[in-house]
Amino acid sequence: MTVEIPKETWAGSVRTVTFGATASEGGTRTRSLTVGGQKTLPFLHFEHETPHPPLVAIEIKDHRPDDWSPLLLEAWGEAANDPVNWAKAAEAVGADVLVLALSLNGVDGQPTTPEAAVAATQAVLKASGLPLMVFGPGQPEIDNVLLVAVAEATKGERLVLGICEDKNYRTIVATAMANGHLITARSPMDVNLAKQLNILIKDMGLPLDRILMDPTTGALGYGIEYGYSVMERLRLAALQGDAMTQMPMVVTPGFEAWKTKEAKVGQDVPAAWGDWRERGIAWETLTAVTLIESGADIVVLRHPESVARLHQAIQSLMALPELA
Amino acid sequence: MALTGIQIYKLLPQTNCKDCGFPTCLAFAMKLAAKQVELSSCPHVNDAAKAQLAEASEPPVRLISVKSNGYDVQAGNEVVLFRHEKTFYHKPGVFLRVRDDESAEVIKAEITRAAGFQVNYVGRDLVLDGFAVEAVTGDVSKFTVVIAAVRDVTHRPIILMSHDPAHISAGLRLLDGEHPLIYGADANNWAAMGDLARQHGAALVVIADTLDGLTDLAEKLKDKGVNDLVLAPTTHHLGTALTLNTQIRRLALKKNFRPLGYPMMTLASHAPDPAYEAMLAAQAIAKYAGFIVLGHFQPEVVYPLLVLRENIYTDPQKPIQVKPGLYEINNPKADDPVLVTTNFSITYFSVANEVEGSGLPAWLLVTDAEGMSVLTAWAAGKFDAERIAKAVKEFGVAEKVSRKRIVIPGHVALLSGELEEELPGWEIRVGPREAVDIPAFMKQVLA
Numbered sequence: 001m002t003v004e005i006p007k008e009t010w011a012g013s014v015r016t017v018t019f020g021a022t023a024s025e026g027g028t029r030t031r032s033l034t035v036g037g038q039k040t041l042p043f044l045h046f047e048h049e050t051p052h053p054p055l056v057a058i059e060i061k062d063h064r065p066d067d068w069s070p071l072l073l074e075a076w077g078e079a080a081n082d083p084v085n086w087a088k089a090a091e092a093v094g095a096d097v098l099v100l101a102l103s104l105n106g107v108d109g110q111p112t113t114p115e116a117a118v119a120a121t122q123a124v125l126k127a128s129g130l131p132l133m134v135f136g137p138g139q140p141e142i143d144n145v146l147l148v149a150v151a152e153a154t155k156g157e158r159l160v161l162g163i164c165e166d167k168n169y170r171t172i173v174a175t176a177m178a179n180g181h182l183i184t185a186r187s188p189m190d191v192n193l194a195k196q197l198n199i200l201i202k203d204m205g206l207p208l209d210r211i212l213m214d215p216t217t218g219a220l221g222y223g224i225e226y227g228y229s230v231m232e233r234l235r236l237a238a239l240q241g242d243a244m245t246q247m248p249m250v251v252t253p254g255f256e257a258w259k260t261k262e263a264k265v266g267q268d269v270p271a272a273w274g275d276w277r278e279r280g281i282a283w284e285t286l287t288a289v290t291l292i293e294s295g296a297d298i299v300v301l302r303h304p305e306s307v308a309r310l311h312q313a314i315q316s317l318m319a320l321p322e323l324a
Numbered sequence: 325m326a327l328t329g330i331q332i333y334k335l336l337p338q339t340n341c342k343d344c345g346f347p348t349c350l351a352f353a354m355k356l357a358a359k360q361v362e363l364s365s366c367p368h369v370n371d372a373a374k375a376q377l378a379e380a381s382e383p384p385v386r387l388i389s390v391k392s393n394g395y396d397v398q399a400g401n402e403v404v405l406f407r408h409e410k411t412f413y414h415k416p417g418v419f420l421r422v423r424d425d426e427s428a429e430v431i432k433a434e435i436t437r438a439a440g441f442q443v444n445y446v447g448r449d450l451v452l453d454g455f456a457v458e459a460v461t462g463d464v465s466k467f468t469v470v471i472a473a474v475r476d477v478t479h480r481p482i483i484l485m486s487h488d489p490a491h492i493s494a495g496l497r498l499l500d501g502e503h504p505l506i507y508g509a510d511a512n513n514w515a516a517m518g519d520l521a522r523q524h525g526a527a528l529v530v531i532a533d534t535l536d537g538l539t540d541l542a543e544k545l546k547d548k549g550v551n552d553l554v555l556a557p558t559t560h561h562l563g564t565a566l567t568l569n570t571q572i573r574r575l576a577l578k579k580n581f582r583p584l585g586y587p588m589m590t591l592a593s594h595a596p597d598p599a600y601e602a603m604l605a606a607q608a609i610a611k612y613a614g615f616i617v618l619g620h621f622q623p624e625v626v627y628p629l630l631v632l633r634e635n636i637y638t639d640p641q642k643p644i645q646v647k648p649g650l651y652e653i654n655n656p657k658a659d660d661p662v663l664v665t666t667n668f669s670i671t672y673f674s675v676a677n678e679v680e681g682s683g684l685p686a687w688l689l690v691t692d693a694e695g696m697s698v699l700t701a702w703a704a705g706k707f708d709a710e711r712i713a714k715a716v717k718e719f720g721v722a723e724k725v726s727r728k729r730i731v732i733p734g735h736v737a738l739l740s741g742e743l744e745e746e747l748p749g750w751e752i753r754v755g756p757r758e759a760v761d762i763p764a765f766m767k768q769v770l771a
Contacts, residue, residue, distance in 0.1 A: 003535040003581070006574045043566055047361035067763070138760070220444060220628050222677060223670040225635040228610070229408040236406070258762075261680055262627070272443045274624030282625050285599070286606045286632060293566070293610060313562055313603050 006137040007047050012241035013039040014297075017172070017209050018246050019158050019182050020097075020131025026156035026180070030129025033096060035212075035297040036248035041235060042293050043317040053318045054292045056310045057097035057133065057300040058090035059254055062120035063107050068302070071280050075304050076258040083120050086130040093304040096312060098130045102146055104137040112137065114149030121150045125157065133160035133184070133250075133300075140168035160184055160212060160250075166197055173204050178312045184250050186214040189226045191233050196219070212298070213247040219256035219263075220287045221281040227251070230293045235295035251291050254302035285309045292317070327380045329357040335373035336366065343367055382447075384576045387503070388527045388552050388587050388614065390417065390454065391503040393479040397453045399587035399614025405570075405577060411639040414587075414611045417453040418605075418630065419483055420621050421593040424459050428473040438621040439478040443630070446644060446669065450630040452480070455720045456507070456593070456617050457495070459486035464494050469497050483507055483529075483617065489516035492693065496524045505529060505615065505707040507589070508556060514541050527552035533559065533572060542583040543717040554615060556589040562604055565590060566611055573612045587614025600624060602629065609633045644669040645695035650719040651676065656685035658726035661770050663762070664712055665733060666693035666701050674759035682763030683756055687725065698733045709739050713746035731755040 012271070014036040021027025033044060037051035039295040064081050073080055079089035085100055102117050121134055134150050136143025147161050162184040164172045169185065176183045185201055187193040194215050201211055215234055217227030257263050263283040266276035273279055285306045288299040292314065301307060333353035344365040346352040355361040355376075363369060363377050363402050376542065387400040397417035404410045420438050421427055422431050435455060443450050455474050459467045474482060477497075484495040485507040492506055508529030509517040521528035528545065530553050532538045538555050545553060557568040570586045575581035590608035595601035602625045608616050609632050611633065618626070638644060646667045653676060667690050679686050691711050693701035701707035712732065715721075722728065728750045732739060736755035756765045 003539050003575065003584075005535070005571055006578055043563060044570060045563075046567060134377055141553070182387035183462065216668060218674075221631040222673050223635075224632070225407070225638050225640070228636070229406070232406055233408055259681055260677060264681060270443065272441055272623055273627055274622060276624070277624065279627065282602055282628050286602060286628050289603045289606050290610055290632065293607060309599050309603065314598060316562040316600075317565050317566065317766060319561075321559075321561070321567045 004161060005046060008040065009047075010039055010241075012239050012243075012246060013037065014235070014238050014248055015208055015246045017182065017212060019133075019160050021156055025142050025158070027158055028125060028129070029131050029157065031131070032158065033131045038239075040239065042295055046321050050301060050318060051123075053314050054296055055096040055100050055298045056094070056307050056314070057250075057298055058095035058304075058307060059099040059101050059252070059300050059302055060086040060090055060094070060124070062100065062102050062112070062116070065103065069258050069280060071263070071266070071277055072258060078242050081236065082123075084123050084127040087124045087130075089281075091128045091130055094307050095130065097298060098126050098128060099133045099135060099300050100123060101135045102137055103309035104139065104142065111142070111206060112146060114146055117146040118153040120277045121154060125154065125258040131160075132157070133162060135162045138163065140165070144168055144171040146173050148175045150209075151179040151181050154181075155179040158182060162186070163214065164197070164201065166193075166200070169197065169201055171180070173201050173206050176210065177204070177206050182210040182212065184212040184214050185247070186216055189216045189218075189223070189230050191215075191230055191237065191245070194230070195242070198244045208247070211247045214250050214252070215255055216289055217251045217253060217287075219260050220283055220290070221262065222256065222260055224287060224290060228290060231291065231294040231296065248297035249295055250298040250300065251296045252293055252300040253287040254284055254300050254306070257287045258302050260271065281305050281309070285313075290315050327357065327377070332356050332377065335369070337368045337370075339368065341368065343684075367642060380580075382585075384580055384585050385573070385713050386552070386586050387414070388554055389503060390481045390505045390615075392454075392481045392499070393502070394396045395454070395479065395481050397481050397615075402573070402612070403577065405573060407636060408640050411641065412637050414614065415633050415637045416609060417481075417615045418626070418633070419454045419456045419481075419615065420452055421456040421458055421485070421617050421619050422470060422474065424457065424463070424470045425461050426470070428469050431470050431473045432477055434621060435474050435477045441479065441621070441623055443623075443625060443627050445631050445634060446646070446673075448634065450624065450627070450634070453702050454481035454483065456483035456485050458593075459491045462488075464491050467491050468494050468498050475499075477521050480506070480664040483568060483615070487513055489513055489520060492517065492520055496520060496526065503527070505554065507531070508544060508554075509541060511537065511541065514544060515548070518545045518550045521545075521550050521552070522548070524740055529554040529556045530586075531556050531558055533557065535568065535575075535584070537721065538572070539583040539666070542586070546583070552627050553586045554589050555584060555586050556591065560591060560594040560596070560604065562600075562607055565604065566607060569608070569612045588612055589615040589617065591617050593617045593619030595619070598625070605629050606632055645692055646672040648690050648692040648715060648719075650721055650724065651688040651690060653679045653688055654683060654685040658724065660685045660687060660725070661727075661766065662687040662689055662721060662725060662730045664689045664691060664730055666691055666696060666698055666707050668693065668697045671697045671759075675762065678759045678762040679766070682766055684763070684766045686766065687721070689715055689719065689721060689730070698735050702736050702739075707736065709742035709746045712739070712743055715722070716747060716750075727751060733757065
C-alpha cells in the first residue's frame with residue numbers, strides 16, 4: 001500500500017532578513033547573508049523547501065576575556081589576544097558570521113570607551129569580510145553609548161546591533177534606522193514578551209526585514225527546555241500568520257553552554273563526567289543542534305570545533321531526504 | 325481515526341436513559357470523545373459497539389515494554405507532537421551496542437564501565453537503560469557468548485540485533501524469562517521473526533527504509549498476532565531521520581494510522597562518526613524516538629544526552645522545583661555572604677551556576693516560592709519579606725553565619741525596608757537583577 005504523507009499547509013512564513021552589505025550595496029563585506037523565508041517547521045522539506053540554511057556564528061571579544069573557559073582560550077590560542085587575529089581565525093574555521101561582543105572594561109580595567117569600541121569594530125571589519133554582528137556588554141546605558149558610536153562609524157555596513165531589550169531598545173533601534181543597520185531583539189523566554197518587544201520596535205519605524213529576535217535560551221541542563229518550547233511556539237505562531245513572531249531567530253548556545261560548570265570546569269568534577277574537552281564541545285553542539293531543530297536561524301557559538309560539527313549537521317538536515 | 329462525539333453517539337443505544345449520569349446519550353458521547361468518562365458508565369451499550377469503541381480508544385502510540393529481572397524500559401503512549409501541547413511521557417530508552425566480533429573479556433570490560441556509569445542531575449541519578457548485542461560475525465556461538473558476557477555483568481534489558489532468525493532464537497533461549505527487544509523483522513525474515521516474538525512474548529522491531537515498507541511489515545505482523553512492535557526506519561542521516569520520524573508520529577497522532585502507531589528506534593550506533601552519532605541521538609530525543617542505540621560509550625557524551633532527555637521530557641506544566649533550603653556553594657565559611665533566591669529550577673540553576681562559576685564561596689538561601697521565578701513570585705505574593713524572613717529562620721541561617729548580611733535579588737529591591745523590619749539586626753543588601761551579574765557583584769561589592 002502507499003501511505004499518504006500528512007502535510008500541513010501554513011498561512012504564514014518566516015520573514016526574510018538580509019544583513020552584511022557588499023561594496024555594491026554600500027558596505028565592505030565579501031558577501032551578504034540571508035536567513036528566514038521558511039514556510040514550514042525546520043527542515044521538513046517534504047512540505048516546503050527551506051530557502052536558507054541556519055547560519056553558524058562565532059563570538060569573538062575586543063580583547064582576551066578573563067572569564068571564559070580555559071578550553072576556549074586554549075582552542076583559540078594566541079588569536080584570542082586581539083579581535084583582528086580572532087576574526088581571521090574564526091573565518092578560517094568556517095564561521096558564516098562573526099559576533100563581536102564588546103567587553104565592559106578594557107584590558108586596563110577602565111570602562112570601554114566608544115572610541116575603543118569603534119576601533120575594535122573597524123579592525124574586525126578590516127580583518128574579515130564576513131557579515132558582522134556587534135553586541136554591547138549587556139548593560140543598557142553602556143550598550144547605548146558604545147553601539148551608537150559603532151553604528152555611526154560603520155554606516156551602511158548592515159551590521160546587526162545587539163542586544164535590544166525592553167529597557168534599551170529605543171536608542172539602538174534609532175541608531176540602526178539612521179545608519180542602515182539591523183538589530184536583534186532579546187526577550188526572556190516568553191512568547192508574549194517576544195511579540196511585545198517586536199511590536200515596540202516596529203512602532204518606532206524600523207522595517208521588519210531589519211529585525212532578528214532572540215527569545216533567549218538556556219543551555220542543556222540549565223533550562224534548554226523552556227527556550228526550546230518558546231522557540232517552537234514562536235515558529236508555529238509565525239507559520240500560523242502572526243506577523244509579530246515572524247522574525248528569524250538568533251540564539252546564543254555558545255554563551256549559555258560555556259558558562260555551565262560541565263563545560264567551563266575541568267577539575268574537581270565527578271569522574272563520570274568524562275573527558276573535559278569533548279564534554280564541553282558536546283555541551284555546546286548538542287545545545288545548538290537541539291535549537292536549530294526548534295527554529296534557530298543563527299546559532300552563536302564559541303568553540304572552533306563546534307563550527308564544523310554544526311555545519312555537518314546543517315548540511316545533513318538541509319539535504320533532501322532520499323525517500324523511496 | 326479517533327471517533328468524534330457524533331460517531332460515538334451513533335454506536336450508543338440513543339435512549340437518553342440517563343443511567344450513565346448524563347442527561348442525554350449525545351452528552352455522554354461528547355464526554356467519551358473528550359476522554360473524560362469511561363464507556364463502562366453505560367450499562368446498555370452492545371458488544372459490537374464496545375469492540376468498535378475499544379479499538380478507537382486504543383492509544384495512538386502503543387506502549388512497548390522491554391523487560392529483564394526487575395528492569396522495565398517503556399516507550400510509547402505519546403499523545404502530542406510538541407511538548408508544550410501537553411508533555412512527552414516516556415523517555416526514550418538509551419542502550420549501548422556491543423558487537424559479537426569482540427572477545428568476551430573486552431565486552432565485559434566495556435559493559436562494566438558503561439553499567440557503572442552514573443551521573444547526578446538535579447538530584448536524579450542518570451544511567452544507561454540497557455545494552456544491545458549486534459551479530460556481525462555470522463557465528464551464532466559468538467553471538468551467545470557475548471550475550472552471556474553482558475549478562476555476567478548486568479541485569480539490564482537487552483536488545484538482540486540480527487537479521488538471522490537462528491541468531492535471535494539462540495539469544496531468546498539464553499534470555500529465557502525476560503522480554504528482550506528483537507531487532508528485527510525485515511522484508512525477508514518477518515514471518516520467522518514474528519513467530520519468535522510471539523513465542524517469547526518479546527517486542528519486535530520492524531526494519532524498512534520507507535513508510536510504505538514499515539506499514540506493510542507492521543500490518544503483516546499484526547495479522548500474524550504480533551502486537552508489540554517498534555519501528556526502525558533504516559537511516560543514520562539526520563535529515564532523513566527527522567523527516568521519517570515526524571511523518572510516522574504525525575500519522576499516528578493526527579490520522580490515528582494504526583500500522584505506524586508504535587514507538588520508534590534510532591540506531592545512532594550506525595552513524596559515520598562519534599560526533600555525528602551524538603547529534604543524531606540528540607535529535608532522536610527531541611524528535612520522537614522511543615529507543616536509542618549508541619555505538620560508543622563516551623561518558624562525556626552520554627552525560628549531556630541523558631540530561632537533554634530529562635529536559636525534553638520535563639512536563640512543561642509542572643516546572644521542576646528545587647527543594648527550599650540553605651545551599652552551600654564553593655564551601656562557604658561563617659563570614660561568607662548569604663544570597664537569596666526562589667526555588668524555580670531555572671532561577672536556582674542560573675544563580676547557583678553563576679556563583680559556582682565565580683569560584684567565590686557563598687550561602688544560597690532558596691525560599692519556597694512555589695516554583696516561580698523572582699519577578700513572577702514577587703508579583704504573585706510568593707516571594708516577599710515575610711517569606712524570606714521565614715526561610716532565614718526555618719533553615720537556621722543565623723546559626724551558620726557569623727556576619728548577619730543577606731543579599732536579595734535586584735528585582736525585589738523594594739523589599740529591603742520591609743525585610744529590615746522582619747529581620748532585626750540583619751544587614752540587607754540589594755544584589756544585581758540578573759544572575760549573570762552576580763560574580764562581578766560578589767567581587768566588587770561584597771569583597
